[in-house]
Amino acid sequence: MxxxxxxxxxxxxxxxxxxxxxxxxxxxxxxxxxxxxxxxxxxxxxxxxxxxxxxxxxxxxxxxxxxxxxxxxxxxxxxxxxxxxxxxxxxxxxxxxxxxxxxxxxxxxxxxxxxxxxxxxxxxxxxxxxxxxxxxxxxxxxxxxxxxxxxxxxNEDLLIQKACRDLSASNGNYPIRMLARNLGLTERTFERRFLNHVGAAPKKYARVVRLRNTIFQRKALSTWADVACAVGYYDQSHMIHDFQELYGISPESLYPQIDVSQTIQFSGLLNLNQTA
The missing domain is CATH 2.60.120 (Jelly Rolls)
Incomplete structure (x- = not known):
């Protein structure tokens, strides 16, 4: 803590x-x-x-x-x-x-x-x-x-705010082309505006949202394979790849710290050396 x-x-x-x-x-x-x-x-x-x-x-x-x-x-x-x-x-x-x-x-x-x-x-x-x-x-x-x-x-962009909310609500699984179309924008214009207001391309944003969602799904599901399926990964190996690349740690090593953390629910802040 x-x-x-x-x-x-x-x-x-x-x-x-x-x-x-x-x-x-x-x-x-x-x-x-x-x-x-x-x-x-x-x-x-x-x-x-x-x-x-x-x-x-x-x-x-x-x-x-x-x-x-x-x-x-x-x-x-x-x-x-x-x-x-x-x-x-x-x-x-x-x-x-x-x-x-x-x-x-x-x-x-x-x-x-x-x-x-x-x-x-x-x-x-x-x-x-x-x-x-x-x-x-x-x-x-x-x-x-x-x-x-x-x-x-x-300086705010209400369409980009809606896009962020829609991507988060879909746990990162909203197709970018469809999202742009539903916002009344070309895909290229949408990506440019998103990058200028958020700092990342929509696909990268969606990737971060999807991976973050996995760490909160594990408690309700029995295996990491089930988690990968539930959050929209093609298979477990793709999920593990994202853990290693973005978090620098495997799901099995990270989850015990997530489970006892009192800060991760409202932030990204975590003590990776914390134990129950």
């Missing part, structure tokens, strides 16, 4: 773009746990006010204080360089564009310093404020105030 993690629902105005806000005073704990984020279609904005966070993703190592984690289709591993304290906003798949337009595609599969995408002084001001606040509620409100100040709803 990640003891210091407190979860808050976003305010009504932010709710269409932010699914949750977390406050943590010591994310990795005194043992400096290595935590992982499994791909889950979200984007994360993290505002840290103590020590630095180190992230390993696709062979790259990123060391940041306040940073942005764009759409990811591969597992990331997190470690602290001391005490990691801060507030993170978990954005909807389409959420980033209303806070900072034109960067979504370039931030995918990366960790970006917030100072490179927002005015440097504004990020330093937030970090300074957070370090002097005594309660989680105050810190979360501070981050909400920042997000509300930069929110621009003119």
């Amino acid at each position: 990640i003891l210091s993690l407190k979860t808050f629902a976003p305010s009504k105005l932010l709710a269409p773009y932010v699914t949750a806000i977390w406050d943590y005073e010591d994310l990795t704990g005194s043992d400096n746990l290595m935590l992982s984020i499994l791909p889950d279609t979200a984007t994360y904005l993290c505002f840290l006010y103590a020590d630095l966070l180190q992230t390993t993703h696709k062979g790259g190592v990123y060391t940041t204080r306040s940073g942005l984690a764009g759409f990811q289709s591969f597992r990331s591993d997190l470690g602290g360089l001391g005490k990691v304290s801060g507030v993170s906003a978990r954005l909807t798949p389409w959420g980033l564009n209303v806070f900072r337009s034109g960067i979504v595609k370039d931030c995918a599969e990366k960790r970006v310093d917030c100072r490179d995408i927002f005015p440097r002084y504004s990020i330093e001001k937030i970090e300074d404020k957070l370090s002097n606040m005594r309660t989680a509620k105050e810190r979360v409100q501070c981050v909400e105030d920042f997000l509300l100040a930069i929110l621009n709803r003119d």
Whole structure:
């Protein structure tokens, strides 16, 4: 269990773009746990006010204080360089564009310093404020105030929001050509708009959704072969291939940690070393 993690629902105005806000005073704990984020279609904005966070993703190592984690289709591993304290906003798949337009595609599969995408002084001001606040509620409100100040709803794309919801509702099994047609778009136009607002092609998004769904199906089904069939894989070997490529671990090795996790249901955050 990640003891210091407190979860808050976003305010009504932010709710269409932010699914949750977390406050943590010591994310990795005194043992400096290595935590992982499994791909889950979200984007994360993290505002840290103590020590630095180190992230390993696709062979790259990123060391940041306040940073942005764009759409990811591969597992990331997190470690602290001391005490990691801060507030993170978990954005909807389409959420980033209303806070900072034109960067979504370039931030995918990366960790970006917030100072490179927002005015440097504004990020330093937030970090300074957070370090002097005594309660989680105050810190979360501070981050909400920042997000509300930069929110621009003119940059949202309602068709792409619907597409994301439809792909998620189908557990990633909605044919892309049919989805584009039902939205009144050519497949090429749909893919371009989706990439610009989400940071990934629709097929990649669907792949992440389908694989994430498998980890919650295992408890109800007796075998992994049954799970593969239920979630829409051609066969079990294709499912295992996705586990190894995107999560970097086999289904049998991952599931025990999923089963006892208290954070995976509302996030991609997981302690892979946790046992029951």
